Each structure stands twice: as structure tokens, then as C-alpha cells.
Amino acid sequence: MAQANFTNRTVWVGDNLPIMRGINSACIDLIYLDPPFNSNQDYAAPIGSIAAGAAFKDTWTLSDIDVHEHGELADRNPAAYSVIEAARNASGKSMMSYLIMMAVRLIEMERILKPTGSIYLHCDPTASHYLKLLMDAVFGSENYRNEITWKRTTAKGLASRNLPNNHDIMLRYSKSNKVIWNAQYTPHDPDYVDKFYKYVEEDSGRRYTLDNLVNPNRNRPNLTYEFLGVHRVWRWTKERMQKAYEDGIVVQTKPGAVPRQKRYLDEQKGAPLGSVWTDIRPVQSQARERTGYPTQKPVALLERIIAASSNEGDIVFDPFCGCATTMVAADRLERQWAGIDLSPLAVKLVNERISEDRGALWGGANVVETLPKRTDLGVLPNYRTHRHRLYGEQEGICVGCDTHFPFKVMEVDHKLPKSRGGTDHPENLQLLCSHCNRSKGNRTMSEWRASQSA
Ligand SMILES: C[S@@+](CC[C@H](N)C(=O)[O-])C[C@H]1O[C@@H](n2cnc3c(N)ncnc32)[C@H](O)[C@@H]1O
Known part of the structure; x- marks a missing residue:
């Protein structure tokens, strides 16, 4: 695997395409991107907010350059070419222009990701269906992992003739099946706790449930014995069973009842996290983390993604880093990080936000305005x-x-x-x-x- 040809905590100011073209192949562990969504709007941060001056366009018009870039895709990635062609027929030229912009960048992201790496593409239903096809074309449909639905807000705007749109989508792909993955959990639902952890220990007040100790495999002669007067095929050896009983982990609720195992609620990790996320709120108007940056995402969202798909010390990269939410989350979780944004405000915001966490110890991001030069191509002849x-x-x-x-x-x-x-x-x-x-x-x-x- 190649070494990264940039230092930890780098922020490039400029278009991410030529910058990514200069990054070594297979050197990044996790990419999160929150590009423009083809929303047909232009965004600006309010005057007076710490992000004041930030603006970006999200309106797309098909140019001659787009058409030629699309033509080049026919050789480089024929599947991506066809997806874009189909999107133009179904949705028009603006979508085509947007998808060409995305395709050439996704091709670079696939190249710079490590074989164990993951990518999360944040988008919304405006283009998520086309982007998923594009991701299949670039990363391979076999590397599709999840479509995550993030409930952004409660439903508003009931007067319109459509259901209010209140969710975003994150398409999660891996570079290969060797992907890094740390399972995530959420607190159990209170109704579930009441129903399944219905016993409370008198002295400690700890909630617990009683779990089955009988072995589903009946053909285990070495685990077949009598315990507390009950003859069964057990999951544990007699010695382990006896020890657990003495420790108060195995209980018999009444004479003759099948012994069972106590499982405490406070020892469980919680419910496995699913692909619909409703527990992370958008950045509220009074929230401390609010910068005023249009389209700012909550740090908690990025913390979850980074915790699930990387380990300490890994490199997290955001090529559309905006007000640096990914950088803040990566820094808190002790990952290395790098980001790119067209706007120099990203640098100001990353420094302000991280110095709030780190105080005087924060020496500032490494700001780069030149293109990186690849160092992974070996010595090439003239x-x-x-x-x-x-x-x-x-x-x-x-x-x-x-x-x-x-x-x-x-x-x-x-x-x-x-x-x-x-x-x-x-x-x-x-x-x-x-x-x-x-x-x-x-x-x-x-x-x-x-x-x-x-
Ligand atoms: C939706 S915002 C990202 C918001 C970010 N996730 C956050 O929480 O602050 C998209 C960002 O992409 C940047 N951008 C758009 N096109 C770009 C390009 N070609 N290269 C680099 N940045 C770009 C815009 O300046 C904008 O800051």
C-alpha cells in the first residue's frame, strides 16, 4: 500500500479534481463526501455567522467540456458513461452535467482509497438513484454496503402536494471485501427494555433478563448432565455451570425449573445500529457547533461514520469539506485527516473549530494551495x-x-x-x-x- 504524499491535518484550497489526481493511490482509509446535491439552489452563509462569506453554487448547465469529458468516460469507464447517458434521457442535461462532475471525481476517490477503505457519499433523493448507479459503475456493485437514511428533520410543509422531504441518503461502498468495520450500537428502545429486561435485582437495582442455557445441539454427550435436578444438553461444561451458579449468574427461579443465565442490561452494548438513523438531530439554530455554514452537518453524524469505518491513526479524507465537520470529528476520534474545499473559508473554519476543542495546543491546519505530486509511480523514464x-x-x-x-x-x-x-x-x-x-x-x-x- 502506498504512503500518503501529504501530511496529517492538510487542507487544500481549490478544485478537488486536480488535487485528488496528485494524491498517491491506495493511501486513504475513509472518504466522506457531502458534495452539492444538484438541488438547483445557490447557498450562502448569513452575514454575522462565523462562516459568513461562504457560498457555493448547486445549479448545473451542460457545457461543451462536460460533453467531451463524458466522451472520454466511454473509454475509461464505459459503465459510468452509460449511466450518465441514461440519466440524461430520463432527467435532462442538468443532471447529466452534475453526474459528469461527480463521475470524474469518484474515479479518483476509488483510486486513492486503500483496499480496506470505505466511502460514504452523502446526497439526497434528487440524485441518489443516479449516484447509486454511478457508484456501482466506479466501485463495483459487489462493493455496495448500505444505503443509510438519515432523518434530518421532522416533516414540514404539509400544504404541498408531496410528502415533505425530510431525509438524506448516504451511500456506503467499500473498495473490497477486506473492509474495516466496527459494529455500532444504539441504546435499546425503552419499550424493549421494559419487555425483555423485566427483572430488577433487589440489592443493586440492576435490570436483567433470563437467557436460555440449553444447547440447541442435542448430540453433545460431554455437555449432557444433570444440574440442580434438571437433566439437559447444556451450552456450558459442568465446571463452568457450577462456577457461574456460585457467582450468582445462573439462577433457578423455583425448584425443578430449568436453570437460566442472568444477562444484565448494563453489560449489553445496545441494539445493533440499522440503516435508518433517526437519533441524530440536524445542527440546531442555537447549537454550540453551529457555524452558519449552509448545509453544515452535525459532528455526531461524522463521529458515527468515522467510528464505524476506521481505527485510531487511520486517514480520513473529505474532498468537499465545507465548514470542516469531518475534520473536527476525525480530530476528536484521533484519526489523521485531510480535506479540500474551493473556499478558503474552510481553512478559517477548521482552525476556529479545532482550536475550540484543543485550545492553545492547536498549531493550525497545514494549508496548501499547490497540487500534490504523486510519489508512488516509482522512477519513471523521461x-x-x-x-x-x-x-x-x-x-x-x-x-x-x-x-x-x-x-x-x-x-x-x-x-x-x-x-x-x-x-x-x-x-x-x-x-x-x-x-x-x-x-x-x-x-x-x-x-x-x-x-x-x-
Ligand atoms: C454541502 S457542502 C459540504 C458541507 C460539509 N459537509 C459541512 O458539514 O460543512 C459542499 C462543499 O463543497 C464545496 N465544493 C463544491 N465544489 C467543489 C470542488 N469542485 N472542489 C472542492 N470543493 C468543492 C463547496 O464550497 C461547499 O463548501
Whole structure:
């Protein structure tokens, strides 16, 4: 597995696509992303809040660049290409543009995740059905783990002709079946406690239930014996049974009754957490954690995700980190963390929020405005040494104008320019004739093609 090529507590300011392209493969344990949802709204934090000035757009218009990026997906990930095509037919061009933006980023997230890693994509029903197909295309449907429903608020707006929309969705996928998982529990329902833990110990006041000690497998001669006058196949050996009886863990409620095991409520972990989360409230207007950032998520939500899908010291990454909720939760749970946001306000907010937790000990996030450079590609030969191989593969044809040229006028081009996170790796190289290479300049192939068709 590759080492991360960034330090703990890094916040990059900029577009997450070229930044992620510069991150080493397979170096991140957990990704949580809460991207724009294609809500057709633009967001801004109220003046006077600590997030004042934060704003982002969530309206999408199909551009020529999108169309060319979509075309490139046909080679890189044909399943993602088809999902986007289907979404355009079903829902229109705005959805197509949004999904192209998501697809190219999800492909990078899949690459940088460790084989034991998990990803949680936070979205809402506007696009969750298309995003799930896209996640299947990028991560593999076999790596789908859960669709988590988070009840954000109580239902409001009964006057409308629709049911009020009061939940978000988190799509949880893993990179492989070796995924890290720590089961989570919630307190038992009070009705369940009354019904199942109906006994209360007189001296200690502890609630308990009585559990079965009879072995379901009747063919266990070594566990078949008489205990307190009852002959059964037991779950425990006679010695263990005797010891538990002396410790008061095994009880017989009346002479002749089958002995049973006391199970105390306060020793249970609680009810296993399911995929519908109703116990985490949204950030309230008076809450201490409130920054005023539009779309701020509660720290408790992130703490649960991080506890379930990572261990202490692991790297947690949020490529749309907003007001840094993921960073705050990861820091509290002693994980390493890194985040990206277009807005420099993310840096201010991460520092303010974490220094509130840590006080004077907090030295500030490592703020980076340049693209990371991958260090996991080994020592690559000078990229020009690939000219002969590329000339053969392309059969002497320039990728830009589809014209045949002699070898000597062909130039090696980085499909994704180095200044945009592209590498010297052979996969990122192609030959263009010198005219096309000059014309393309520092643009991606999609941008260049879009400018030509405009
Ligand atoms: C829904 S908010 C995230 C809120 C965050 N989960 C929180 O609790 O504060 C989405 C964030 O993504 C950022 N964003 C949108 N497009 C981006 C891009 N291409 N690269 C980096 N950040 C982006 C926006 O600036 C915004 O802060």
C-alpha cells in the first residue's frame, strides 16, 4: 500500500479534481463526501455567522467540456458513461452535467482509497438513484454496503402536494471485501427494555433478563448432565455451570425449573445500529457547533461514520469539506485527516473549530494551495522515451487531427497537463502533431476539443 504524499491535518484550497489526481493511490482509509446535491439552489452563509462569506453554487448547465469529458468516460469507464447517458434521457442535461462532475471525481476517490477503505457519499433523493448507479459503475456493485437514511428533520410543509422531504441518503461502498468495520450500537428502545429486561435485582437495582442455557445441539454427550435436578444438553461444561451458579449468574427461579443465565442490561452494548438513523438531530439554530455554514452537518453524524469505518491513526479524507465537520470529528476520534474545499473559508473554519476543542495546543491546519505530486509511480523514464511505442500504437496518426504524420513531427503530449495534476506515467501520454500540441497548450483534451467545437 502506498504512503500518503501529504501530511496529517492538510487542507487544500481549490478544485478537488486536480488535487485528488496528485494524491498517491491506495493511501486513504475513509472518504466522506457531502458534495452539492444538484438541488438547483445557490447557498450562502448569513452575514454575522462565523462562516459568513461562504457560498457555493448547486445549479448545473451542460457545457461543451462536460460533453467531451463524458466522451472520454466511454473509454475509461464505459459503465459510468452509460449511466450518465441514461440519466440524461430520463432527467435532462442538468443532471447529466452534475453526474459528469461527480463521475470524474469518484474515479479518483476509488483510486486513492486503500483496499480496506470505505466511502460514504452523502446526497439526497434528487440524485441518489443516479449516484447509486454511478457508484456501482466506479466501485463495483459487489462493493455496495448500505444505503443509510438519515432523518434530518421532522416533516414540514404539509400544504404541498408531496410528502415533505425530510431525509438524506448516504451511500456506503467499500473498495473490497477486506473492509474495516466496527459494529455500532444504539441504546435499546425503552419499550424493549421494559419487555425483555423485566427483572430488577433487589440489592443493586440492576435490570436483567433470563437467557436460555440449553444447547440447541442435542448430540453433545460431554455437555449432557444433570444440574440442580434438571437433566439437559447444556451450552456450558459442568465446571463452568457450577462456577457461574456460585457467582450468582445462573439462577433457578423455583425448584425443578430449568436453570437460566442472568444477562444484565448494563453489560449489553445496545441494539445493533440499522440503516435508518433517526437519533441524530440536524445542527440546531442555537447549537454550540453551529457555524452558519449552509448545509453544515452535525459532528455526531461524522463521529458515527468515522467510528464505524476506521481505527485510531487511520486517514480520513473529505474532498468537499465545507465548514470542516469531518475534520473536527476525525480530530476528536484521533484519526489523521485531510480535506479540500474551493473556499478558503474552510481553512478559517477548521482552525476556529479545532482550536475550540484543543485550545492553545492547536498549531493550525497545514494549508496548501499547490497540487500534490504523486510519489508512488516509482522512477519513471523521461516521458519522451515513449515516442516510438506511442507512434506504433497510434499507427502514426495524431490524436488531435486524425492525420498521418512522419515520426519526426510528432510530439509527446500529457493528456492531462502536469500543471493540472497529470503525471509522466505512460497512461497519461499520447502523440500529437506539433500544430495540435501548440494549439492544445495547457488544456485538458476535453477542454481543447470543446474549444474547437465551440
Ligand atoms: C454541502 S457542502 C459540504 C458541507 C460539509 N459537509 C459541512 O458539514 O460543512 C459542499 C462543499 O463543497 C464545496 N465544493 C463544491 N465544489 C467543489 C470542488 N469542485 N472542489 C472542492 N470543493 C468543492 C463547496 O464550497 C461547499 O463548501
